[in-house]
Amino acid sequence: MNKKKMKNLILGGSIIILMLLASVGYSVLFNNSRLVEPTNLSTYSFIIQDTPMLVSGLLLFGYVIYLVIEITKVVFKQKTIDTNHTRFISSKLGYLGFFGFLGFLGFWTFSIDKTIFPFFFFVFFGFFSFFYEGKLSNVLKDELFKENETKATIQSYKTGFTLMFIMIWLIGMGLFKRNTEWAAIFMIITVSCIYALILFLSKYLLYKYETQD
Structure with missing residues (x-):
């Protein structure tokens, strides 16, 4: 783009x-x-x-x-010409992450006609990761880079799965048990935000490990 x-x-x-x-x-x-x-x-x-x-x-x-x-x-x-370097992408695409705030429209649509789909837009917060991916554009994928990439991915997934477990535990313990609509809203918001967090952390941690090394 x-x-x-x-x-x-x-x-x-x-x-x-x-x-x-x-x-x-x-x-x-x-x-x-x-x-x-x-x-x-x-x-x-x-x-x-x-x-x-x-x-x-x-x-x-x-x-x-x-x-x-x-x-x-x-x-x-995908850039298939050079697979030894990261793809070129502008860090300014990270501004697209602000569209995650569209998720708050879900509270408005829910109050009007019980529509909960807009809560899914919280997943757009994950596009803040482009800020850090852009800083690592066209970087050589040497052994150290691949090691850091794997470490960042594992750490982001560990964080995401931990939060997912907490969400499931809260639902299982009866959170919103008297209101299934709010339980569904809680799950959609939580899953969307967790997915966004995984996307963001995987790029942020990779950038952090690369700059520290």
């Missing part, structure tokens, strides 16, 4: 978020908080004043889908 495309991606996301915030403000001030307060979709009827909220919501949804596609292309793009 070139710098121009990345800047346009960040700029577009910022504009859409500002549009969403403006739409929420308009709905609260001038439209009786429609589509902001919990809404029963089975009895919902469209009025023209709902347009800002609907448009900004659709734009955000489309942007997230496009962002996932673009990030997937970057992550899985």
